[in-house]
Amino acid sequence: MARLELKRVTKAFGDNVVLDGIDLDVGEGEMVCLIGASGSGKSTLLRCINLLEPIDDGAILLDGDDISEPGRDPRPVRERIGIVFQAYNLFPHMTAAENVMLAPRRVKGLDREALEGPVTALFERFGLSDRMGHYPDQLSGGQQQRVAIVRALAMEPEIMLFDEITSALDPELVGEVLDVLRDLRGQGMTMVLATHEMGFARELASKVCFLHGGRILEQGPPREIFAAPAHERTRAFLRRVL
Amino acid sequence: MPVTKAEAAAAEPPQAPHPAPSRTRRQLYEARQRRRSLGIAALSTGAVILFLVVLIPMAPGWGAVKRSFFDGEVFAQTFPGLLQAFLLDVAIFAWCAPAIALLGLAIALCRDVRAPALYPLRLFGIVFTDIFRGLPVILVIYLIGFGVPGLGLPRPWNSPYIWGSLALMLVYSAYVAEVIRSGIEGVHASQRAAAASLGLSDADTMRFVVLPQALRRVVPANMNLFIALQKDVALLSFIGPVEIFRQAGVYKSLLANFTPYVGAALIFLAITIPATRYADYLMTRQARART
Numbered sequence: 001m002a003r004l005e006l007k008r009v010t011k012a013f014g015d016n017v018v019l020d021g022i023d024l025d026v027g028e029g030e031m032v033c034l035i036g037a038s039g040s041g042k043s044t045l046l047r048c049i050n051l052l053e054p055i056d057d058g059a060i061l062l063d064g065d066d067i068s069e070p071g072r073d074p075r076p077v078r079e080r081i082g083i084v085f086q087a088y089n090l091f092p093h094m095t096a097a098e099n100v101m102l103a104p105r106r107v108k109g110l111d112r113e114a115l116e117g118p119v120t121a122l123f124e125r126f127g128l129s130d131r132m133g134h135y136p137d138q139l140s141g142g143q144q145q146r147v148a149i150v151r152a153l154a155m156e157p158e159i160m161l162f163d164e165i166t167s168a169l170d171p172e173l174v175g176e177v178l179d180v181l182r183d184l185r186g187q188g189m190t191m192v193l194a195t196h197e198m199g200f201a202r203e204l205a206s207k208v209c210f211l212h213g214g215r216i217l218e219q220g221p222p223r224e225i226f227a228a229p230a231h232e233r234t235r236a237f238l239r240r241v242l
Numbered sequence: 243m244p245v246t247k248a249e250a251a252a253a254e255p256p257q258a259p260h261p262a263p264s265r266t267r268r269q270l271y272e273a274r275q276r277r278r279s280l281g282i283a284a285l286s287t288g289a290v291i292l293f294l295v296v297l298i299p300m301a302p303g304w305g306a307v308k309r310s311f312f313d314g315e316v317f318a319q320t321f322p323g324l325l326q327a328f329l330l331d332v333a334i335f336a337w338c339a340p341a342i343a344l345l346g347l348a349i350a351l352c353r354d355v356r357a358p359a360l361y362p363l364r365l366f367g368i369v370f371t372d373i374f375r376g377l378p379v380i381l382v383i384y385l386i387g388f389g390v391p392g393l394g395l396p397r398p399w400n401s402p403y404i405w406g407s408l409a410l411m412l413v414y415s416a417y418v419a420e421v422i423r424s425g426i427e428g429v430h431a432s433q434r435a436a437a438a439s440l441g442l443s444d445a446d447t448m449r450f451v452v453l454p455q456a457l458r459r460v461v462p463a464n465m466n467l468f469i470a471l472q473k474d475v476a477l478l479s480f481i482g483p484v485e486i487f488r489q490a491g492v493y494k495s496l497l498a499n500f501t502p503y504v505g506a507a508l509i510f511l512a513i514t515i516p517a518t519r520y521a522d523y524l525m526t527r528q529a530r531a532r533t
Contacts, residue, residue, distance in 0.1 A: 050439055079441040089436035093454045102450055103440035155440060 001064065003028050003190055004049065004159060008058035009068075011041075011048055011214075018044045020214035021058070026159070029188040033201040033222075036211035037237060042194035043086075045211070046161045049192065050083045062159075079107060082152035083161040086168050088144045090136040096147045097123070097132040100154045107155070115154075122150045126180055142173030149180055160184065162193040198241055202226050210234045309499075316501040320493045324505050327489035331475045334407060334485070338475075339468055341411050346418025353423055356444070367419070374416035380477050383409040387481035402482035410478070414471050421463045425456035462528060465521035469514050476510075486510075 002025035011019040018041050026032050034042040047053045049060060051067065051074035060068040067077045091099050100119050104110045123129045126146045136144050145165055152160060162181070166174045178200050184191065185204050195201055201208055202222045209219040210231070218231045226242075229235045265273070298304060352367030374382065386409040391400035398404070429452045437447040479488035486506050493502035 047435075052435055052439060074438075075441045075443065078439055083439045085432065085436065087432060089432045091433065091436070091451055091455075093458065103442060106443075106446045106450065107441040151440070 002026055002061075003063060004192070005061040005064075006045075006049070006058070007061070009045070009048060009055050009060060010057040011044055011053065011055050018214050019048065019055070022214075022216055024209065024216065024219075026190060026192055027206075029190055030206040031185050031189075031191045031193065031204055032207045032209065033205040034192065034194045034209050034211055035196070035198070035201060035237070040211040041214040042211055043163050046083060046163045046192065046194055050081055050161055051077055052083075075107075079155055080157055081159045081161060082155055082157035083163065084145070084148050084152050084165050086164040088136070088141075088148045088168075090144055090148055090151070092136050095133050095135055096128065096139065096150075099136070099147060100151045103151070104154050119150075119154060122153060125183070126150055127176075140173060141169045142176045145169065145177050146180055149177075159190045159192070162191065162195070164194050164196065166195070166197060196241065198226070198238075210237065212237070311500045311504055313499050313501045316493075316497055316499045317505055320490075320497070320502045321505050323493065324486055324489055324502060324509060327484060328486040328506075328509050330483060330485040331472070334403070334410075334475045334478065334483070335468075335472050338407050338410050338414070338471065342414045342418055342468075342471070343464075345411060345415035347422055349415060349419035350422035350426065351448070353419070354426060354448070371416045371419055374413045375420065377413070379410070379413050379474050380480065382413050383477055383481060385409075386412075387478070402478070406478040406481050406483065410471065410474065414467060414474075417467050418464060421460050421467065422456065424463075425460035426452055428459060429455045459528070462521050462525040465517065465524065469517045469521065472513060472517075473510060 004024075004026040006022050006024040009019050009022040009024075010017070020041075022041075022045060024032070034045065036042055044053060048055050048068075054070065055068050058068070059066050062077065062080065067074075090096075091102070094102065097119060100122070101112065101115050104115055104119075105112070120129065120132070123132050126149070128143065128146055128150065131139060131143055131147070136147070139147065145168075149165075166177050169177060174197070178197065181191070181193070181200070182204065193201075193205075205222045207219060208222045208225040209216045210225065210229070210233075211217070212233050218225060218229060218234050225234065226238065229238060301307075349367050349370055352363045353371070355361075355364050383406055387402050387406045390405045390408075391402065394400075426448075433451055433455070434447055437451040442451070476485060476487040479485055479491075484492070486509060490502040490506040494500055
């Protein structure tokens with residue numbers, strides 16, 4: 001059974017329909033890549049899954065449980081679904097380690113001593129052990145984004161969402177962030193990515209979805225989507241980006 | 243065809259045709275411009291000062307003004323007493339300032355509550371800031387400073403120090419609250435989104451993510467308010483306390499000379515000018531950090 005299931009998800013900002021009936025299944029350990037032009041609804045879709053935006057119609061099911069029900073407390077859901085943003089959104093007044101520890105301390109009630117070990121291990125795993133005491137503005141974009149990933153992972157989420165996390169980075173820094181995703185993929189993390197990194201999606205995605213005008217026009221294994229796109233719009237998009 | 247010496251020299255590869263200039267053309271030009279502007283500024287300032295020094299003493303009342311405002315003897319005689327009285331201004335400031343900071347923060351937070359059950363708090367915040375920002379300080383001091391002791395409260399609860407200070411606290415915390423609120427609104431929505439995405443509650447988001455950034459941002463603006471507060475402490479003299487302004491008035495009556503007011507002004511400036519400069523410095527530094 002799918003861990004995450006989207007059924008006819010609809011979302012509009014005023015008259016602007018951003019998501020127009022999205023159906024999507026994400027299975028345990030899958031990595032689903034959302035591709036499509038800017039404004040096609042990829043980011044909004046991720047923000048809706050994390051309940052940062054309420055959906056207008058349809059349903060989002062987590063293990064069969066409707067988390068999009070209006071009036072439901074979003075916080076327990078957000079503990080289970082982590083998200084990383086394009087602009088990192090680190091807290092600038094806290095060191096990298098403080099950024100990472102804030103939510104485990106306040107939400108899970110863990111104390112500093114209990115967190116010391118696991119947090120240090122996370123920083124080490126992503127090559128950041130000498131950056132724990134640095135403030136965000138003392139870190140490169142790639143390091144900041146890796147800290148943001150560590151911050152989300154420290155809550156031990158079951159599913160991770162990544163919203164174009166390499167789009168704000170200088171080209172030479174993209175690789176180090178993609179390596180982190182590769183590592184998570186190897187660990188069997190369930191992930192949904194909005195991405196412009198086509199090579200990466202082709203290499204590692206279990207499923208690629210092409211969004212256009214708030215709909216998923218086409219979805220399937222990367223081999224099929226990249227090699228033999230069925231839809232003319234998909235072909236046009238891929239011609240432009242590849 | 244014979245080649246002249248000059249032509250030969252010109253044909254040779256130039257080996258440092260000019261001695262390597264220590265400064266570029268641009269730098270030389272800018273240095274010249276700077277010297278020129280400096281000269282003009284000095285000249286025009288000198289002309290204005292000369293004009294004032296010559297002109298003011300030519301006014302028919304200058305002799306009288308000089309005697310009654312700039313009397314060296316009176317100045318020397320009253321300055322220590324003025325300094326002594328200024329300690330009271332500083333003391334009033336010292337107990338008002340922390341109370342204003344806390345009350346201002348509380349009011350700012352009141353205006354930010356979203357829960358419907360707490361709507362009265364929000365309403366209170368709005369009404370409070372509207373009223374106390376809308377009234378002249380001196381009016382609030384009169385109303386509270388004369389009004390409340392008029393209830394016939396026993397000592398020490400009829401003291402003008404208490405009620406005058408309260409008036410200052412109310413007015414200034416309304417301003418501080420507005421400044422803090424602008425700081426809260428200035429924290430980018432993506433910071434709140436990041437905090438929410440980690441499962442933080444609204445209260446924790448405010449306390450750990452939004453407020454620390456907001457308060458840091460509004461330090462210079464609040465400093466300016468506290469400088470204004472130090473000056474407005476003098477208004478309490480109207481309801482009784484013998485602070486520096488009142489003390490200067492006493493000396494004026496005693497000696498029939500206005501020089502004590504000039505002394506009081508100098509004492510205020512000695513505090514407020516460095517403080518204003520420091521606030522300006524903080525503000526430019528912050529503006530630079532943000533770009």
